[in-house]
Structures are given as structure tokens and as C-alpha cells.
Amino acid sequence: MSITSKENRGTSRFFVTYTGIRLPFKLVNELQTSEVENRNTFFRGYFDAQDRLTGFDKLAYGEIELVHRYSYHENGKLSAAEITDIDGETTLLIFDAEGNPA
Template sequence: MNTSIENCKCRYFTSYSGVKLPLKLVNQLTDMVPENRNTYFRAYFDPEEQLILCQKLVYGEIELQHRYTYYSNHMLSQAEITDADGEVTVLSFTETGESLAD
């Protein structure tokens, strides 16, 4: 299930917790755009409140990006992670949440 960000809510956070995907964003910022912060996370949630795109911004530049797709049962299907160097890692999961190693 792939969702375009045009239909999504954008929210901002200061950090995340844990290591499991999708990231669990914490400390939501109440400002519409966190103009006075050097580092923050911009997140897009679909109409069902699933995180589909998460970007870590440092001094206005995207340093890290996670793009998620989900099965119809809301389990994570795929995570596409782009690091600061532009390297992309794709992780795939079963409908029960198990990692599919390459």
C-alpha cells in the first residue's frame, strides 16, 4: 500500500525512540514549522496515522530519510532508508512483521 504525501499530515518532532521500524517519533513540536531549531524530524502521516515519510533535517538540509510502505493489515512492508551520502538501503518485511533478509 503506497500513499502519496499530498494526502498526508505533516508534523514535526525533536527525536525518536527505539531501533524498530518504523521509527517512533517523540516530542512533537507544536510550532507549525520549527524555524528556530537546528535539528528536527519532519514526518508525514497518512489518513490512517501511519508514518510514510520521515526526514531528519539538520540546518535545513535532509540528512536522513525513511520512506515506509505498509500491507493492508497495517504491518510494515518495506522501509527505504537514504543516508547523508545518498546511499539507499531497502528493507523488506513479511505481512507478520518478520524481516526478509537479502
């Protein structure tokens, strides 16, 4: 199961960083597009029609360093998280209908 398909990820917005230790992370300190041009590191977040975070890319010096992709159960709880690190290693985490690791 892969949730990193090239399908429409939703609306993209830019952020300075994230907060939280549980998935999905919360992106904070939103940036305007013009503010990204002069930043070395930032997060590009993708949001669905319900304004849920469907994923993000961490960019550093023009390169993608970290990728998170999220999918949700019908009840809005996280169903899966696919995380790809800087080395291209991908980890898929599955969650039950209550959002707990399966």
C-alpha cells in the same frame, strides 16, 4: 521498487527526535510549526489517514540528513522501508505480512 515517490505523503508534523530500534521508528516530542523556525535539528514526519508514519526527513541546519519512507501491508504491518543516508546511499528493506524482515 521505490517508495520515495513525490506522491502525497500525507499530513506532515514536526518532532524533536525518535525512539525505538525496530522500524518504523516512533517520532516523539512533537513541535509546533513556530517552534521549528528556531531549531537547528528536527524531524519532519509524514502520516497517512490512519495516522501511520509513512516516512520522515531528519533536517539539520536546513539540509536533509536522513530520509525514511515506509509502506504497509493491508493488515497494517510494515511491508517496506527505504532509508537514504546523508551520502545519498539508499537501502530498501522488505518485510513479510507479519512485519518480520524478509
